[in-house]
Amino acid sequence: MLQKREKVLLLRTFQGRTLRIVREHYLRPSVPCNSPLCPQPAVCRNDGKLLSSDVTHYMIPDWKVVQDYLEILEFPELKGIIFMQTACQAVQHQRGRRQYNKLRNLLKDARHDCVLFANEFQQSCYLLRERGESMEKWQSRSIYNAATWYYHHCQDRMPIVMVTEDEEAIQQYGSETEGVFVISFKNYLDNFWPDLKATHELCESILQSRRERENESQESHGKEYPEHLPLEVLEAGIKSARYIQGTLNVNKHRAQIEAFVRLQGASSKDSGSVKVEIVRSYVPCQISLPTLAVWDRGLVFFPPQLFVYNF
Numbered sequence: 001m002l003q004k005r006e007k008v009l010l011l012r013t014f015q016g017r018t019l020r021i022v023r024e025h026y027l028r029p030s031v032p033c034n035s036p037l038c039p040q041p042a043v044c045r046n047d048g049k050l051l052s053s054d055v056t057h058y059m060i061p062d063w064k065v066v067q068d069y070l071e072i073l074e075f076p077e078l079k080g081i082i083f084m085q086t087a088c089q090a091v092q093h094q095r096g097r098r099q100y101n102k103l104r105n106l107l108k109d110a111r112h113d114c115v116l117f118a119n120e121f122q123q124s125c126y127l128l129r130e131r132g133e134s135m136e137k138w139q140s141r142s143i144y145n146a147a148t149w150y151y152h153h154c155q156d157r158m159p160i161v162m163v164t165e166d167e168e169a170i171q172q173y174g175s176e177t178e179g180v181f182v183i184s185f186k187n188y189l190d191n192f193w194p195d196l197k198a199t200h201e202l203c204e205s206i207l208q209s210r211r212e213r214e215n216e217s218q219e220s221h222g223k224e225y226p227e228h229l230p231l232e233v234l235e236a237g238i239k240s241a242r243y244i245q246g247t248l249n250v251n252k253h254r255a256q257i258e259a260f261v262r263l264q265g266a267s268s269k270d271s272g273s274v275k276v277e278i279v280r281s282y283v284p285c286q287i288s289l290p291t292l293a294v295w296d297r298g299l300v301f302f303p304p305q306l307f308v309y310n311f
């Protein structure tokens with residue numbers, strides 16, 4: 001029997017209005033678990049890639065571990081990995097298509113012992129997000145809940161290690177369910193794969209670059225990039241009509257080189273938008289045409305005379 005839930009999404013339009021969208025979400029009593037320990041393979045319809053029987057535990061990475069350490073999870077020595085749908089969707093939404101495709105290819109790769117578990121379509125695994133709960137906390141809670149379900153589904157015969165970067169989750173869930181362990185990724189590598197040197201080196205270099213990013217961010221007072229002009233100058237420039245404010249829309253087909261700027265209050269691309277070329281591939285960026293444009297937090301500021309380039 002399918003169960004129906006309704007997901008409510010609140011989307012903000014360019015004009016600043018909030019749209020309420022209701023999506024139907026169907027839950028099934030069983031989805032493929034892809035474990036050789038499954039007590040009812042026919043009910044689960046395990047007709048795809050299965051996890052190996054030759055493992056001492058299953059490993060379930062939390063959403064952030066999949067985002068940050070995918071290159072390590074790709075090591076073929078790391079067996080018995082279950083990627084939860086919640087973690088995969090977090091990669092899709094927050095890391096973009098390239099990283100998501102890497103993950104999909106890994107799941108399809110028959111040489112690599114890992115599977116996908118569609119936890120958000122399974123009746124007992126799907127959790128509603130609580131009022132006030134952050135998306136990140138809901139994702140970790142959902143993944144832990146699915147890990148527990150999976151452990152019991154395999155009749156408590158295979159220990160499960162959930163690997164997370166969330167200290168609070170380690171404290172909260174670490175000793176909640178016998179047989180389901182919750183530890184950090186570094187701890188996991190140190191304890192389960194002490195001799196797999198390449199993974200330790202890669203993990204260290206990922207941590208090092210993260211530390212450097214955090215330091216840079218602290219040095220620039222939490223800003224990810226240096227400001228081209230101080231905020232006061234921009235505000236004064238808008239007031240005195242030296243600058244016009246608009247929203248930058250990057251052309252997704254030519255994201256490295258082309259974007260449009262929509263003037264505030266303008267409704268369509270054709271009226272009041274201007275085509276610009278991007279100098280650097282990484283936004284936020286400076287814009288070469290018109291040369292005096294300044295980018296700041298999703299907004300672009302132009303001297304008004306440059307809007308002669310209307311398209």
Ligand SMILES: [Zn+2]
Pocket residue numbers: 032033034035038039040041044153
């Ligand atoms: Zn099963």
